[in-house]
Amino acid sequence: MGITPKQKKVYDFIRGYIGAYGFSPSYDEIRKHFGLRSYNSVQKYLRQLETKGMIRTPWSNKKRAIELVEKPGTTLQIPLLGTVAAGSPIEPIQVREEIEIPEGFVDREDHFVLRVKGDSMVDEGINDGDLVVVRKQKVAENGQTVVALVDGEVTIKRFYVKGERVELRPANENLKSIFVGAVQVEIEGVVVALMRRY
Template sequence: MTATITTRQQKVLEYIADIIETQGYPPTIQEIGRHFGIVSTNGVYDHLKTLEKKGYIERSPKARSIRLTQKAMAMLRRAGGPALPLVGRVAAGAPLLAMENIEEYVPVRSHLAERDAFCLRVAGDSMIEAGILAGDIIVVDRSAKPRPGDIVVALIDGEATVKYLYPRSDTVELRPANQSMKSLMYPAVQVEVQGVVVALQRNLESGRVK
């Protein structure tokens, strides 16, 4: 156990990570209270305030908005919790998982943590008809061989994009899952496929459901 938090606080942190791993989104205040037998919501808030003050979680006023920080994930990894790096940007010519690219570590199911994989936060609505929304965290398997029709993360002129992949003889079609958008065609040498999307996680907010 880390010396900066109590055993109880670490158990709360581990429970949050476990719920995110199994459900894809964090628990509510009430769920934390029920799990630990804490009758008063103020008691739960006290634990969360301490964890936030010590840099283990971040919160917003929205429901299910608890987010584990890199510090928390480092501690949980030492305790054996499965996690993958969340890449804040994907830059051409730089190692994908260089430390300066990693924003934090995201708890995932154990079978995903065993892969050569990383996480990326989705921006935009080009894949909404595939159930991938802005703000979702996708798990990208770098070792998977992409096949036509797979959803991939591709690098185009230094910018990462999430699209369906359809390779041609000397070109690549990157097709969105949004009828209001058109497919993009690129020379094959211009497209760097970073990996195949194999899973996603979503925070519940503003009425959105997983």
């Protein structure tokens, strides 16, 4: 961006002022805050910041007309692979599309998204229709929320090993756990985030 330390201080002051008061500082407030001698000095800094695409100063007689230009965050496209049951296991439903999430949130290569169907995980804040972000892995620790294949059907539950058996526990006090032999369960991944669309 090529911003100088003094330009950054002016920008940070404007941003902080807007965050605190809901409107921009006046030219006079900027001048006094930085001990500048004239309004021309204020205008010089504002023009520099505007040239760099960081603020906008609309042609206006308003004294507080400085606007911040928010840069859109970079996003990644993560595959939505289908529907997972938060209830009784269901057959996998393949509905391939892409979901946009902020870059840095996950690594595209080892994550995918599933849409939740059912209410067995509501006490964990996972509701019917929500999207869960899943990290691909074949093992899990006790207590983790997993996406698992049980006899070829897919479900989302808390995972617990009980000797040679596995407990897939719902987060809903009205529902019962599923107990199966360890060889009947294949972990597809661990839930790492929840996305809700309104």
